Amino acid sequence: MTPDTYYNIPSILYYNISWLIITYSLNFYPTARKEKFMTNIKKVLYLYVIYGMAYFSWFGIRAIQPKDIQYHVLIFLIICALLTIYRVIFYAFIRNYRLSGGNYVNVVVIGRDKNLKKIRKVFDNPYYGYRYCGFFDDSQSESPTYLGNIIDCFKYIIDNRVDEVYCTAAKLSRSDLQNLINFADNNLIKLKIIPDNKDIYTAAMTVQKYDKIPVLDLRTVPLEADFGRMAKRVFDVVFSSVVIITLLSWLVPLLYVLIKLESPGPLFFTQKRHGLKRQTFNCIKFRSMTCNGEANLKMATKNDRRVTKIGRILRKTSIDELPQFFNVFMGDMSVVGPRPHMEQHTSDYEISVDKYLVRHFVKPGITGLAQIKGYRGEILKPSDILNRIRLDILYVEKWSFLLDFKIIFLTIFNAFRGEEKAY
Structure with a gap:
């Protein structure tokens, strides 16, 4: 020491x-x-x-x-x-x-609706230490956990030393709620209210307080937090700088010669794509096709005649995507995120695919969760785009550095192994 x-x-x-x-x-x-x-x-x-x-x-x-x-x-x-x-x-x-029976709390529910089955899953988990006694509701029920009408709850709560009471707001009047609040406060009982959800709850929802008013935020995006956004940007700049200096510095002139020898045209292919907040940017790739008028309308398909010989190698190994590290360095993209789609596809999918635009709450990425799960490239059936968007939204809601590192590792692994839909 x-x-x-x-x-x-x-x-x-x-x-x-x-x-x-x-x-x-x-x-x-x-x-x-x-x-x-x-x-x-x-x-x-x-x-x-x-x-x-x-x-x-x-x-x-x-x-x-x-x-x-x-x-x-x-x-x-x-x-x-x-x-x-x-x-x-x-x-x-x-x-x-x-x-073993320690640190438990007795709970009852006042008012029964379809949320009761969901909240029971929490109560019935012995890890959490809840002991679910049953529910009260003015509608009669044959359920073995039915304890009686709402008016009967007060005596039961006192006699059975109930610690927490959960109230379904939609099943109670304002006066009923006020009576329960007063009763709980005067008997050292914790009262918790389950709001009427109107089927709008989401897995990414949080509750915020504006003064004393609770407000439901149905779409919480971790990357909207200053720390997460800044840390991810620092990582993007450092990672992209390393790739540009150590890899693209010699790969660009080499591929310039190889691509030019096979077909006339520029080294890079740039395409208008939608990014953060649906803003348009120029996405950069190594040109892997002959110059054609369909590049901005039609995705590459299997055995696509537009793809050159060197282009097939670039696409199979995903090397054609490497210039997008310039996009990352400039701030239009991130190393990891939902893949950016061309303008025409965004216009089509935002109408036909539910919640499609949620993926635009974050910057698009060179690789993403959908890509490592096999949903990349050509859309062959409706489930392809639906699963891709589902995974993109999952990434938006559950982002973490651990998830980013996992995606980067699996992307590199898949590039060496070769991917079926990389064509």
């Missing part, structure tokens, strides 16, 4: 205070009942990245020149590993404790 670096009051205060500030800013420590180890794994990674920056900044602040930087990196990695192991053990302990 190096006492001058770690075993002194300023260092101890700095490392601990910075940890507390960062964890507080990320709202890291509050643990919800339905939280598991993987629930906030993205937040854990953000914490390690941000704290890592603060950790190594201390060397610069105190003008410390560590003799062995690998040693200090190892110390930081050990800290992260120990914290991760602690979280695994913590959640495993909570799970086992609840499975």
